Amino acid sequence: MARIRIGIIGLGNAVEPHAKSLMDLGNRVEVVVAASRSEDRLKAFAQRFSFPMTTDVEGVLASRDIDAVWILTPPHSHLELVKQAAKGRKHVLLEKPLDITLDRAAAIVSGMRGSGLTLGVTLQHRFRPAALRLKAILAEDGLGTIGAASCTVPWWRPQAYYDQPGRCTLARDGGGVLLTQAIHTLDLFRSLVGDMTVTAATAATTPVHRMETEDFAAALVRLANGAPGVIQATTAAYPGGEERIEIMGSLGTAWLAGGSLKVAWLDGREEVLRQEGPTGGGANVMDFPHDWHRLLITDFLDAIKEGRDPVVSGEEALKSQELIGEILEKAGW
Template sequence: MARIRIGIIGLGNAVEPHAKSLLDLKDRVEVVAAASRSEERMKAFAGRFPFPVTTDIEGVLGASDVDAVWILTPPNSHLELVREAARGRKHVLLEKPLDISLDRAEAIVAGMRGAGLTLGVTLQHRFRPASLRLKALLDEGALGRIGAASCTVPWWRPQAYYDQPGRCTLARDGGGVLITQAIHTLDLFRSLVGDMTVTAATAATTPVHRMETEDFAAALVRLDNGAPGVIQATTAAFPGGEERIEIMGTLGTAWLAGGTLRAAFIDGREEIVVRHEGATGGGANVMDFPHDWHRSLIGDFLDAIKEGRDPVVSGAEALKSQQLIAAILDKAGWRTEG
């Protein structure tokens, strides 16, 4: 089967797990070019990965020998780059979030759908083995009816992280902890328990950081089945801990902590899935996690192109998670536009 020919746009921090995954998937993909407007980043990337490099982003987006593009640039650049990719008839795998505002995010999803092109978003936590097993348990009804659920992200970022130009500003990133860090766990949480309504929320910049946007947010939610839920996320919890999802059902309870799942059932059974015991990017080293989950997400995206279907994390799915974030901030009375 012919390999899918791809171009990479953006060679910052986000590119590393993608590049490692693409090397693993070399039998399925051919990287035609990796592009950055920064000569320094381009040269640094070329020193680490055996892919052709260029500073001609527009050339990659319009190239006739490129089937799909990976857009790994800052969020505020996504809409314009996706539109250009669509004009060039390219499928798109987009780094999270979709864009800095719901209006721009919705325009991306609608534009790609209207063009008949595949749009995927890099929300890789759905592809952790423990996450997949918990999803299967819920789909099988093994936990029974959900009675309550919670989601906690106790991460840490040092002030030096926020001192970088544009970091977690409204203009470049669209927000703070929710859209930049916790979106991964919130997306996974929503994929497991379904859609929800935000009933109360708070958000703040704690004294731990000097920054424009929130480094703490919490919400009370109501699941579609009427069950209550709690969401809490921060980057002020030194030294950073594992994100945690807890789902309490009529037949048992499941705890997902980082990459480890434990499920205890009322009939006495217990199940533990431990597939990853390392870091998950919750501390000062933001890229301290394996690339396995990216590889699985990319594999699904490639399958979606071949099969003419939506990927697991489609644009529409990512939009729902971004709408949840907007609802939390709106209920908290927090600024969501510059």
């Protein structure tokens, strides 16, 4: 079977788990080239990976020797790069979020849908084994009727993180803790409990940080079945803890904490699935395994081959970004 030919665009922090995953999937993909306009980024990347490299981003997007591109650049650049990729007839795996505003995000989704090409978004928390197991339990109505649910992201980022040029500014990243960090857990939460409506919200920049956007946000939500829910996210919780999802049903309760799952049923049964290790909630933002990326990429490759949407399609990512927009609007941001 012919391997899918890949071009990587953007060699910042986000590239490492992608590059490692693509190496693992060498029987299915060929990385034709990795591109960055920064010579320093190219040099740093070359110390860790042996893929061919270039500074010619436009050439990668236009090349007939490439079937799909990984766009791992800052959010404000996504729309234009995706447009060029679609013009060059390339499938796109896009780093989250889609873009810095909902209008630009929607333009990406509609443009790729209209092109007939595959669009996937890197929201890899859906592919944690514990999350997949809970998804299966819920699909079988294993918890019964959901009575309430909550989602908490108690992460930490030092001020040095926000002192980097453009970090969590509206112009480059489009937002703070919700769009840049908590979007992973919010997307997973929404995929498990379904769409929801925000009834009240608050957001703030705490005294812990000097930054343009929010480092704390909380919301009260109403699930589709009328059940109440709570969302809270911050990067001011030193030294950073595991993100947590709790779903209370008529038959039992499930807790996702980081990469681990515990389910307790009213009839006395219990199920525990543990995955020890960091999840990127502290100062080292890339301190997590690349396994979840590999599973997401595998699904994306399968979607191209089978002519279907990936699990995290553009439309799915847009719904999660719309939820973030609703929280911030309710909070007056």
